[in-house]
Amino acid sequence: xxxxxxxxxxxxxxxxxxxxxxxxxxxxxxxxxxxxxxxxxxxxxxxxxxxxxxxxxxxxxxxxxxxxxxxxxxxxxxxxxxxxxxxxxxxxxxxxxxxxxxxxxxxxxxxxxxxxxxxxxxxxx
Numbered sequence: 001x002x003x004x005x006x007x008x009x010x011x012x013x014x015x016x017x018x019x020x021x022x023x024x025x026x027x028x029x030x031x032x033x034x035x036x037x038x039x040x041x042x043x044x045x046x047x048x049x050x051x052x053x054x055x056x057x058x059x060x061x062x063x064x065x066x067x068x069x070x071x072x073x074x075x076x077x078x079x080x081x082x083x084x085x086x087x088x089x090x091x092x093x094x095x096x097x098x099x100x101x102x103x104x105x106x107x108x109x110x111x112x113x114x115x116x117x118x119x120x121x122x123x124x125x
Contacts, residue, residue, distance in 0.1 A: 002120055003028045003046070007038040007064065008053040008082070013105075017051050017082070020109035021116055035059025039067055042074060049119055051112075054083035054094060062097045069098035078119035082107065 004027055008014045014031045021027055030047070032038040036058045038050070050068070054061040061081055068074045079101075081094045086104035094102050101115045 001026050001028050002048040003030065004116070005030050005032060005038060005041060005047045005050045005052075007032040007035065007050060007056075007061075009033055009056045010053075013053065013082075017112065020112045021051075023113060024117060024120070035061065035064045038064050042068065042071075046073075047077060049078045049080070049116060051080045051082060051116070052099070054081055054085060054090060061099075062093060065094065065097040065099050080112070080115055080119065082112075 004021065006014045006017045006029055008017070011033070014033075018029050021029075030041060032041050035056050038052070039059065052061045052064055061083070065079055065081070068077055068079065079099045081099040081102045082105055083090060084105045091102045100119060103112065103115065
C-alpha cells in the first residue's frame with residue numbers, strides 16, 4: 001500500500017488533502033504538523049510521496065525538501081509542495097530545491113489528485 005506523508009501546520013488542511021486523495025484507493029496516510037516532525041517521521045519508515053506545505057513555523061517546506069534531496073535513501077521521493085504563496089519567486093525556489101510539483105492553495109481536489117496519481121504511477125518526470 002503506498003504511503004503518503006501529509007505535512008501542514010493546519011490540521012484542517014491536512015484533513016482536506018487526505019479527503020482529496022481518498023479516491024485513490026489503497027493509499028495510507030501519515031500526518032505531520034511541522035517540518036521537524038516530517039523529518040522525524042521520514043527517519044522512521046519509508047514513504048512513497050510527500051504533500052508538503054511551504055510555510056510552517058519551525059522548519060519550512062524548502063528546508064524539508066533540501067533534507068530529503070540530501071539523503072541517499074530519500075532523494076527520489078516525489079514531493080508536491082502546496083502553499084498560499086503563489087508568487088513566481090516561491091515557485092522557482094521550491095522547484096529549484098527539488099520539489100516535483102508546486103500547487104497554490106486553494107487548489108481543486110481533482111488537480112491534487114491528478115498530480116499525486118501521476119507521481120505515484122509515472123514517477124517524477
